[in-house]
Amino acid sequence: MSQVFEPLRQQLLDAASTFTDGPAALPEILAGLVDDVDHSLAEPLEIFPVCHHSPASALAMGRRLREKQPKVIYLELCEDLQPLLTELRNCRLPVALQAFASELEGFPATWGPLSVVAPVTEASAEYQAIAYALETPGVELVLVDRSADHVFQWAPDEPDGQDREEPEDDLHGDAVGVEIGDLRPRFAELEQHLLHHGQVRHWSEWWDQYVEQPLAGADHDTYRQVMTLVGSLFRRLTPAGTRRLESDEERERFMWTRIRSHLAQSGVEREDCLYVCGAFHAVSRVAEAGSQPGTPDLEITPRSGTTWLYGLIPSSHSAIEAQFGLAPGSVSIAAATWEKGLNRFGLKPFRLQGQKGTRRRAAKALPPAVAAEPATDRLTEYLAAPAAPGGLDDEELRGWCVDLVRLARRNGYLASTADAIAVYETSVLLASMRGRARPTPYDFQDAAVTCIEKDVVPGRRDVRRLCEILLGGDKVGQVGYEALPPLAKDVHDRLEPLGLDLQARKIRRALIDLVANPELAGCSRLLWRLQYLLPGHAVRTVMGSRRLGERSVQESWDLDLGRHQRTLIELGYEGVTAEQVLEQRLRRSVRDPKATAADALDAVEDSLRLLDSPRLSDELGIRAVELLAAERTVDDAPLVLARIRRLIAYFESPAHPGGSLPSWCEQFVKAGYAHYCTLLPMSFADEETGVRQVAAMLGFLFSMESLALSLGCERTQLEMSVQQSVPHGPAKTALFWAARHQLGDLAVGDLRHNCDELLANPLVLPSFPHYVSGFVHALEPVPRLAPFVVETLSKAFARLPDPVLLPWLPTLITTLKQDAPELVPVLTREAGRTFPGTLSALDTWTAPWNRMAQKSPAPRQLPVPAASTARRLLDAHPLTALGVAALLGRTSEWSAAPAVAAPDQEPAVIGPAKKLRETHPDTTDAMASLIGG
Template sequence: MTGPFDPLRAQLLGAAEALADGPAALPEILAGIVDDVDHALREPLEIFPVCHHSPASAVAMLRRLRERQPKVIYLELCEDLQPLLTELRNCRLPVALQAFASELDGFPKESAPLSVIAPITEASAEYQAISYALDTPGVELVLVDRSTDHVFQWQPDVSTPAGTPEPEEDLHGDAVGVEIGDLRPRFAELEEHLLHHGRVRHWSEWWDQYVEQPLAGADHETYRQVMVLIGSLFRRLAPHDSRRFASDEDRERYMWTRIREHQAATGADPADCLYICGAFHAASRVAEAGSDPATPDFVITPRTATTWLYGLIPSSHSAIESQFGLAPGSVSIAAATWQKQLTASRLTPFRLQGQKGAGRKPKKALPAPVAASGAVTDHLTGYLAGPPALDGLDEEELRGWCVDIVRLARRNGYLASTADAIAVFETSVLLAGMRGRVRPTPYDFQDAAVTCIEKDTVPGRRDVRRLCEILLGGDRIGQVGYEALPPLARDVYDRLAPLGLNLEQRSIQRALLDLAARPELGACSQLLWMLRYLLPDQAVRPIMGSRRLGEKHIQESWDLDLGRHQRAIIELGYEGVTVEQVLEQRLRRDAWDPKATAARALKAVENSLLFLESPRLTEELGVRAIELLSAERTVDEAPDVLRRIRRLLGHYRATTPVLPSWCERFVTEGYAHYCTLLPTAFVEEETGVRQVGAMLGFLFSMESLALSLGCDRLQLEIAVRQSHPESPAKVALLWAALHQLGSLPLADLRVRVGDLLGNPLVVPSFPQYVSGFVQALEPVPRLAPFVVETLSEAFGRLPDPVLLPWLPNLITTLKQHAAELVPVLTREAGRTFPGTLAGLDSWTPPWKAPARARRLPGGPSGAGSAGPSGPAAAAAALLAAHRPAADAVAALLGCEGEWALHAAPVPDSPGGEVAAATLLKAHPESAQAVATLITT
């Protein structure tokens, strides 16, 4: 018995024999693609091959649904996404169906989160099928593709999901894209060959030129046979030993098994069903393919225990192009082509009732269905025999494009004119002729516009190619309606309603919060700060106001762009029911991350105080910070730890009567921990000067609190004595620590620095010593005058041949190791040096001023006329010169004393000296302490 495709098969085999020098597999390939077409068409269940986001597929689907009106539609889409389809009514296309999992069970933990997206556009065959099935009574839609769990079960490496888009088009993130009809050559050589001989630049342009346009007006059988032919060709030329090909075959077995299960369960007649799948899968010849109940089933593995969450997220043309490797602008061009074909064919597309942007026109009743013909006729021979009959040049359409692109270019800063519009028109026709095309395509028009308008400069932020995409439809961005949002997203919109803004608007909106006049807006402010922490930077941006410990603002100003960041809010809904719950989970995840540090846990503690009023959570995070600090064996984050614990202690001291128990434990544990690591940190080359300075800063600034909580100061003294650094900066730090402990007086420290400046071998490394002293300002801030003195001595004593090469090294060292402490040094220098140039001539450095020694009668050092000498005399003179200040200090210290009646406020007068001597005699310990402080 002869088949309808026997003449075509014989013709192709004859051509293969004529090409005797061709590949040996050529006859098998040519005969095989005809067999695949014949096999697909003989299947009792009608197979409808499609290509994703193809206007030709959408028009063919629209026509077939109106003619055939099937009762059951099997659609190649993840079966667990079916409940989301009804929510498309509440959205503005394009949107994407999404499955999301953050807590994994059965997949590697490091691959979390997992995400699968399936974008839907109006110019797609699957949307026409979904709209028809959901709005037509008595029609059942069944998704038959593998579940999202199986998508990752069959993926070679779950930790590196495919389809990562460009950052600026990141609407889908790193989600794995699922599409219907992935029609593209599976190896680069074939695609390169087609592009070269088709005189096109990319695959989207080749498909539009050689498939979309010829099939735009084709009848159903011609369309169906050509699509299966293309799918079979790409399938037979694909590498069969690849992991992807094996996965494709498993998908086909999966889908056919689900189809037979549904038919067996419902008794559906294959004649009333329609199977929509990609053309690549329509040419399947696996043993499990077919609707015959006797066909063997595929063993479907169970899903993992991973909990999947489902929802809709906004999508866009550019996101779809980036997700699936299409040329920029191709989806926008497809949308424009779809609208043009609907107008030309006078077809009314299927749209879901209530769909945003679909209008409110009543749907027309469908005509009586046309009975399907069981006979298979050959439409391929006539289609392949000659070139397709394409429409000629549409001058009116092309002229409109040229005028509009010139107008759009002028708005964006280009010096375009009517002459450029004429040039674009003629160049488009010329390029189409050079490329063997009957009429210019949108891609020819783009190339012509770039050549004639853009030339070699782009005056604004948009180039001409982008302007052409905008002209032909633009980057349409979808939106998920309020009813289709998860509970968290709806809660966010409800709680921000008092602001009186349209949060669905796709533009930046300014929110002004006068918290003094409208205290009820405080809840909105709190929510905005939490969203600021959870969402991308551009979604919620504060203009005026900040959130830090101890701060309270009465006015705030925000820039809100939630409309364009709707996807981020929706994905927050996959993590929890409220923003507070998500924030708490994020803080716990940060603190208990395997790579978490004490500084990171302290940051979580601070954020919990800023955003959440939960003492229990704060206490838990603080205990976690103690555990992490005790387990750390490095001090790389000691500066961050010091900065954060100081801020937290200051907050608690200002707001609570007593410190929390975790704070006290952190101080005691940190004191012991850093004392233990201090000798090692001093000698390790990997540990920087800043880290050692931060350790000393923690030990010295927390010393009083630690000692009051039971720590032993001897532990710190032993740790410092055991430290033997070799690098100059750390040696300076050690000297500062010894001075703070009282083991190295300031006079001895001056001697050591003087020896350094006097040693020519040490002078080149002196900047390192200076950087160490600057870092010492963190643990020993009272060394600031000495550091200024050291730098002044260096500038005064070093000769110019040594000083001038030394200065760049000093500046570089300070910038690298002590940038945050240089302002402290600058302020001290401002207090030390005179403020005017005239005062500099008579200025004497404080460290060189002679000590005024006077012998005062009746002083505390002796009896009779013997008075204080040396430091005591200087103290007496100082007290007599500043009698009110001396009275205030005495009252503050609780010391009672009287000035002599004949005392004068001038220290040079004898009465003033007697009065000072009397006060010193009454309080000798205080006098000695003040004298020591003055001299040191």
């Protein structure tokens, strides 16, 4: 241990003994801080401590690189991201280096997709080191942190960020962020203590006020010692045994192992190297730390079988703030501080040749390297000196106030010169109350919100957002064309005929007239595929459709690919072209363990709409047959019915080139007919199966019956299935009656008689609405019951008491809207044919079912029960009998008066009924059996 810091160590121990009574942890902590600084400075390989996206660290890094001119830079960054660094030349900062994996091997499937991002801004020490190394001949840059694969290998549980809700403007999504130079207290009580006594609201504000601003102009030794001291303080106050501390130590063992390995292989001198890491890692005391030969190495496990894909994605100030828990606007303030520091100290930053979006500065040759001087104690002087008056001077603050009022007026605020004065005075007042010599940007933000926003936000932007815009805005990076993956380049090339700037960060409207410009058909097909593949509003159709069998001749599109670069880039990780990715996704969707027959049919429809690949459609269809045969529930029966009907209609339409059903579709109908016949009795009796599902099953069986019979199915299977069914509940009972009617076992008159009996029974009235709901769902399998359903609804509205009717009406409307919206037009059309079209005609209108009841004679009381079936038929349906007689050539008036008969004799049959019965006994008996007489 050197004696450089012995006076400071003794001074801190004396202070600890003065303020504490007896042995305590404080002397040990204070002495340990100095020991950590001494230990870090004694390392032959220079350790440069940094803080994440700190302009003070970037300024100090720029100075040190020009002085030392190292030959090798070891950077705390995932080692497998090294090939991406040269692509930063083609981008506009901020961007993020990304490692992405969707097909996992060796990790739980619930973790996928895996993603690691490392954002890079110009106002960061790591970017200065990268630019220096890539632009200076003979300098080597080595990334020494864990690979993306090891990040997840060493995660004990599901990684942080995988369950985090994704903000709408978060360009990083749910990726795990690599915190380069992260420096924040790991002890919650310490952070709260610092925020309370510093009179600030957020850690970013405390750091800017008490560390960032004082170190902006500090020399290298002072900066290095202060940052090491802060890292030591946070490390020693971190609770021992926490997973976060263990993870940090594992990273340190990994990085020092990689550093010693490179030193041994390259033979470079340690004095010519620079190790850039977070201040928290600069004071590491693990056994593997240090560059001395013979230090134990960490046994690094091999990578898993997961295939990782690498690329650059756009980032933004707000995305960085959201990912690393920084205060809103803190990265924008850091960028403004960076520019202010460059102008104040006359520094020339390092930047990559051809870098987009950064201010061009004259190139400056590197001065001769300065030899390293012995370390001296700079901490004592720094800690004893009063704080330098940082913040905004009067002229700068006045300019901000005036510019903010001007910006606020453009955004709808009724701001004036008086508000500018109020913001100025309030900023000074807040700074004075918080013990600051000058207002900081955070004081200015609070004052602006208080004086201008008040309680109303007239537009999309609040005052805090306007303050960020004033500081430079939420700067969003962009990946250049040359750095894009092959798929993204292919998309840009194929959409070039549209003549739009797809890199622009605003919505572009594309108008496609396929009649006047048939050469744009390829662009149209690609846009439809991108709309399916990309989430959000990256590609959105305004006019046009691409349903089965439809092709628009004119289309209008809103393209916003510039602001959705990340989604397009990550799409490029899945394949080389959009068609390849779409085909892979469709195959993967039907092979998923949770896939259903309805999902497979949906995939078939998507393949027919978007891809010209009959082979793929047949493959997906065969998978749909397999899934349907394996299903043991009928939850998706409505979806299956709707989608197979739509597909059959397409295959039989002229739009389909083949003009006939494919073989898989015939197999699906045969399998579905047998499948639903088997499950029908159980579904009728099962309480958990809804009436809509049973109706969809019957709809499939009845609507596909003719096709199924032509393919070899037997109708007796359906008849036996219905006969074995025992319905549970009123709704399913009504559906069961409708099924029997469709099979010819129950006449409409019997249905009407059953409903009349239900309405006449006061005990059944409360449940009658459920019968009506069942009849409404019965329109799916038996659409010809529409007149009867309208009749039943009308009788229910007329006869049900208000305590039953009124609570049921909302339920009926909700049921129709959610479960059977396609049946509402059927009921509406039938009601339009039944009811009068004008209000005046309603007074004299009589319902058809009432007219039938009036014309039909009252039931005869026969003295003996020997009346024949034919006679009861003719008496109950005289109009039908006359019609049949007319068809048979027997026209006459009906006479229903029975002849006088003895009590033990059958009443005589007279008139045309007798002649009809005598002439055509077989016909009358057959009609009686069909109608149920």
